[in-house]
Amino acid sequence: MKLQKITSLPPHPDRIWSIAVHPTLPLIATASSDRTSRISSLLTYRALSTIDGGHKRSIRSVAWKPAIKGESVLATGSFDATAGIWRRFEDDLGSSTGGEYADDEEEEWRFAVVLDGHENEVKCVAWSAGGNFLATCSRDKTVWVWEEMEEDNFETIAVLQDHTQDVKCVTWHPEEELLASSSYDDTVRLYREDVDDWVCCALLEGHTSTVWCIDFEKPGSPHYVESRSSRLASCSDDLSIRIWTRVSRSGDASTVKAVPSILRGAPVEEEWVHEATLPKVHTRAVYSVSWSARSGRIVSCGGDGKVAVYEEVAGESEPGPESEPCESESEPCESEQAKPRSEWKVVAELEGAHDVFEVNGVAWSKRWDKGRKSDGEEIIASCGDDGVVSMWELVD
Amino acid sequence: METQNANPTILSISDLPSRLQQKKTAPSALLTGLTPAYVRDPFATGTESASDDESEDDSVVDRIDEQEIYDLIATISDPEHPLTLGELAVINLPHIQITDEPSALTSRVLVELTPTVNHCSLATVIGLGVRVRLEQALPPRFRLDVRIREGTHSTGDQVNKQLNDKERVASALENETLMGVVRKMLETCK
Numbered sequence: 077m078k079l080q081k082i083t084s085l086p087p088h089p090d091r092i093w094s095i096a097v098h099p100t101l102p103l104i105a106t107a108s109s110d111r112t113s114r115i116s117s118l119l120t121y122r123a124l125s126t127i128d129g130g131h132k133r134s135i136r137s138v139a140w141k142p143a144i145k146g147e148s149v150l151a152t153g154s155f156d157a158t159a160g161i162w163r164r165f166e167d168d169l170g171s172s173t174g175g176e177y178a179d180d181e182e183e184e185w186r187f188a189v190v191l192d193g194h195e196n197e198v199k200c201v202a203w204s205a206g207g208n209f210l211a212t213c214s215r216d217k218t219v220w221v222w223e224e225m226e227e228d229n230f231e232t233i234a235v236l237q238d239h240t241q242d243v244k245c246v247t248w249h250p251e252e253e254l255l256a257s258s259s260y261d262d263t264v265r266l267y268r269e270d271v272d273d274w275v276c277c278a279l280l281e282g283h284t285s286t287v288w289c290i291d292f293e294k295p296g297s298p299h300y301v302e303s304r305s306s307r308l309a310s311c312s313d314d315l316s317i318r319i320w321t322r323v324s325r326s327g328d329a330s331t332v333k334a335v336p337s338i339l340r341g342a343p344v345e346e347e348w349v350h351e352a353t354l355p356k357v358h359t360r361a362v363y364s365v366s367w368s369a370r371s372g373r374i375v376s377c378g379g380d381g382k383v384a385v386y387e388e389v390a391g392e393s394e395p396g397p398e399s400e401p402c403e404s405e406s407e408p409c410e411s412e413q414a415k416p417r418s419e420w421k422v423v424a425e426l427e428g429a430h431d432v433f434e435v436n437g438v439a440w441s442k443r444w445d446k447g448r449k450s451d452g453e454e455i456i457a458s459c460g461d462d463g464v465v466s467m468w469e470l471v472d
Numbered sequence: 473m474e475t476q477n478a479n480p481t482i483l484s485i486s487d488l489p490s491r492l493q494q495k496k497t498a499p500s501a502l503l504t505g506l507t508p509a510y511v512r513d514p515f516a517t518g519t520e521s522a523s524d525d526e527s528e529d530d531s532v533v534d535r536i537d538e539q540e541i542y543d544l545i546a547t548i549s550d551p552e553h554p555l556t557l558g559e560l561a562v563i564n565l566p567h568i569q570i571t572d573e574p575s576a577l578t579s580r581v582l583v584e585l586t587p588t589v590n591h592c593s594l595a596t597v598i599g600l601g602v603r604v605r606l607e608q609a610l611p612p613r614f615r616l617d618v619r620i621r622e623g624t625h626s627t628g629d630q631v632n633k634q635l636n637d638k639e640r641v642a643s644a645l646e647n648e649t650l651m652g653v654v655r656k657m658l659e660t661c662k
Contacts, residue, residue, distance in 0.1 A: 091642075109642065133646050136639070155643050197643050215643070244639070260637065286637065313637075359573065360615060361638070379615065379638070381578060428577045432613035434638070461612070 079383060079426040082447065082455065082467040083121050088114065092459035093134065094364070094437040096150075099142045101166070102444035104457055105150055106465060107135040113152055113162075115185075118444040121467065125164075130187045132156040137200045143207040150185075151210055153198035159191040159212050161228070188228050193220060193235075204248040204255075209233075211255050213243035219257045219267070221274055234274035238265050245289045249306065250369075254346075256308060258287035264310050264320070270327060270344040277327070278346040280320050285313035288362060294369035299388045299418065307351070309374055311362035317354040317376055317386075319420070323347045354420045357384040360434075368440040370454045373423070377435035383458055385424040385470065424470055430460030443469070477589040480553060480560050488546060488558045489565045491539050536610070538568045541581060544609050545602050549660045551594050551653055556660060560588055562598060567621060578613045581606065584621040591626050599635040600644055601657040 090109040097104050102118035105127075112128040113135050133155035141149035152160040164185045195216035202211045210222040210230070221234040242260035249256070255267040255274075264280035264287055293300055293307040306322040327344035360379035367374050374386045429435050435458055443453040447469075456468040542565045546558030557563040567584040583602055587595045599618045606616050618635050620628040634640055644650050 134642065155646055197639075199639065215640075242637075242640070260633070286633070363638075380573070432577055432611075434615075 077385070077424045077470050077472055079385065079424050079429070079456070079468045080471045082445070082469055084467070085114075085116050085121055085465040086123055088112070088463035090463055091134075091461045092436060092463055092465060093136050094138065095439050095457050095459045095465055096138045096140055097439050097441040097457065098140045098148070101148070102442075103140070103148070104439075104441065104465065105138045105140065106459060107138045107152065108463065109134040110463075111135060111154075113138050113150065115150075116465070118441060118467075121445065125185060127152070127162055127185050127187075130160045130162070130190075131158065133197075136198065139201045139203050139210075141203045141207045141210075142205060149188075151201040151203065153201035153212055155197040157192075157194045157196050157198060157214070159194075159198050159201050159210070160187060161189040161191070161230070162186065163188045189230060191222060191230055193232060194218065199243060200245045200247075202246045202248055202255075204253060205250055206253075209248070209253070209255075211246040211248065211257075213246045213257055215242045217241060217243060217259075219243055219246055219255070221255065221267075234267075236265075236267055236274060236276065238267075238276040238279075239263070242286075244286065247290050247292065249292050250294050252306075254306075256290050256292070258290045258310060260286045262287060262312075262314075264290055264308070266346060266348070268327075268344050268346075275344055277325075277344045278348050280308075280310070280348050280350075282318060282350050283310065283312040283314050283316065286361075287312045289364045291365050291367045291374075293367050293372070297367075297369050297372035299372045308348070309354075309365050309367055311365040311376055311378075313361040315356060315358050315360070315362060315378075317362055317365055317374070318350055319352040319354070320348045321351040323349055352418075352420055354386050355422050357422055357425055358382055363435070364437045364439075366439050366456075368454060370440070370442070370452055373440075374420075375438045375440065375456050377429070377438045377458055379434045381428050381430060381433060381435055381460075383426045383429040383435060383438060383456070383468070384422055385456070386420050387423045388418045388420050390418055426468075429458055429466065429468075430462050430464060433461040435460045477552075477592065480555070480588045482555060483559050483561055485556075485559060489539065490543055490546070536570065536579075536614075538565060538570055541568050541570065541583065541606070544661070545583065545605050547661045548598075548601050548605055549657045550588075551597055551601075551657055557585075557598065557602075562586055562588065563602070573615075578615055580615045580617060581610070582617045582619065584619050586621045586624050590624055595620055595625055595631050596634055597650070597653055598657075599631065600641065600650070601654045603635065603641060604645070604654050605658055605661060 088108040088110050092106050092108050094107045104116050106114045111131050112126050114126045115124045131154035135152050135154050137153040139151045148164045150162045162185045194214040197215045198212050200213050213219045217239050219236040222230045223233045225231050239259040240261045243257050245258045247256050258264045262283045265276050266278040267274050268277045287310050290310045308320045311317045325346040358378040358380050362376050362378040365376045377383045437459045439457050441455050443455045459465045546563045548557045569582040572579045603618050619632045
C-alpha cells in the first residue's frame with residue numbers, strides 16, 4: 077500500500093505542533109507556534125475559523141471535548157503555562173452539514189476559561205472519554221486533572237507529581253477513567269482514582285529516551301480483545317514504538333468486592349507488560365503515534381520527515397500442536413486469543429511527507445469529503461514544521 | 473556572576489581554519505543567502521520571500537561543507553569571555569560532521585562542543601547559541617545535532633538531551649531573557 081496525498085490545508089505562517097480531529101463532526105483543529113489554532117472542515121478542507129488572542133506563546137496542543145451536543149468545545153495548551161477552554165455554538169445545521177458554516181462569516185469562538193496553575197509550558201491537554209475530566213501536563217513535571225463542576229467552572233482535583241522530568245503527553249483510556257502520561261524521564265505512567273485520590277497505578281519502563289506520545293487501542297477495532305481490554309502504543313526519541321498490554325488490575329470497585337481485604341481495599345494497581353515493538357522505520361525522534369478505531373492500524377511520524385503505517389497480522393503461528401494456520405488474514409483467529417502471536421508489519425512508508433520538514437503530528441480521521449467511497453473509509457492527517465496540514469489516503 | 477574559567481586557553485585567530493578571508497571579495501552563494509531567515513528565526517524582522525526559499529534550496533547551491541559550518545559558528549562569542557568559540561577551541565573543525573541521510577532529502581549536521589571546563593554551567597546556553605545560529609543560516613533540510621563532546625563535561629548527557637529536545641529548544645527561543653544572552657553571543661558573527 078502507499079500513502080497518497082488528498083490535499084493540504086492552507087498553511088500557518090509557523091510550525092504546527094499538533095492536530096486534533098473532532099470526535100463526531102468533520103472538523104480538525106491545529107496547534108501552532110503562531111499562537112493560534114485554526115479550525116478547518118474535513119468535508120471541503122477549507123479553513124473555517126481561527127482562534128487567537130488567548131495565548132501569549134505557542135499553542136502546543138488542542139483537544140475537542142467529546143460527548144456534547146449543540147456546541148463545540150476546544151481545549152488549548154500553551155507554552156504560556158495556561159490552558160484555554162473555547163466554546164462555539166453549533167447551530168442545528170451543524171450536524172447535517174457537518175460543521176460547514178452557512179455563510180462565509182467566521183463563527184464566533186468564545187474564550188471561556190483560562191486554566192492557571194502550571195509553573196511553565198503546558199505540553200498537552202486531553203479530555204476523558206465522558207468529557208468530564210480534562211488532563212494537562214507541563215515541563216513543571218506535573219500532570220493536573222481538572223473536573224468541570226458546572227459550565228466554565230473547573231476545579232483541580234489532582235496534581236500528580238510522579239514523573240521526575242518534563243511531561244510531554246497525556247491521554248485518556250477510550251472508555252475507562254484511566255489516564256496515561258509520558259515524559260522526558262523516558263517512562264509512561266498510568267493513573268486511576270482511588271477512593272478520593274488519583275494515584276499512579278502503573279509505571280511502564282523500557283524506552284531509553286524521551287517518550288513523546290502515547291495512544292490507547294480503541295475498543296471495537298480489529299484485533300481488540302475484550303478480555304485484555306487495554307493496549308497502549310508509545311513512541312520515543314529512542315526511535316522505537318512500543319506496544320504495552322494490561323495483564324491485570326486490582327483495587328477496582330468491580331473486582332475488589334469479591335476479595336475480602338484487611339484494609340479498605342487492595343491498592344489500585346495495574347500490571348502492564350511490553351508486548352511488542354513495531355518494525356523500525358524512523359531514523360530520528362518519533363514524535364507522534366495514533367491508533368485507528370476503524371482499522372486498528374497505527375500511524376507514526378517524526379523528525380526524519382517520514383509517515384509510516386503499521387498493521388497487526390496474525391503471525392505464522394509457532395509450530396504448535398493444535399491450531400490450523402489461519403486462513404483469513406483480515407480477521408483475527410479465535411484460537412490466537414489465548415496465545416496472541418500477532419505480528420506488526422509496515423504497510424506504508426512515506427519519506428518527505430512534508431517536503432524537507434519534520435512531521436510533528438499524525439491522526440486518523442473518518443473520511444468525509446466527496447472522494448469517499450465507503451462508510452468506514454478513513455484518512456490520515458499530518459502536520460509539520462512547514463505549517464501545513466496534509467490529508468492522506470491509503471491506496472493499493 | 474562568578475567566572476567559570478578565569479584563564480582559558482586561547483588560540484590565535486590567525487591560526488584558526490577559515491574560508492572567510494578568501495571569500496571577502498566574492499562571498500559565496502551561501503553567505504549572501506544568510507539574510508533570509510529560514511526556520512523560526514527569532515530575530516527575523518522582514519518577511520521571507522518564497523522565491524528566495526527556492527533558489528536557496530538544497531542541491532542547487534554548492535554543497536555546504538564542514539568548513540562553512542565552522543565559519544558560521546566559530547565567530548559566536550563566549551557568554552563570559554570577550555572571545556569567540558573558535559578562539560576558545562569550544563568549536564573545532566574536526567568535530568563538525570555532515571552526513572547525508574539515505575533518502576538524500578535531508579542532511580545531518582553534527583557539532584560537538586568542547587567546554588573550556590568540564591563543569592561549565594553555560595554549556596547549555598552555548599549549545600543553544602550554536603543551534604540558533606545554524607537554524608537561522610542553514611536551509612530547512614538540515615537536521616542539527618549539537619552535542620557536548622564525550623568526556624568533556626560532567627553532565628554532558630543531560631545537556632545533550634536538552635539541546636536536542638525540539639520542544640525545549642522552541643520554548644527557549646520564546647524566552648526573552650535567554651534570547652537576550654544568545655543575541656549578544658551572535659553579535660560577533662560575520
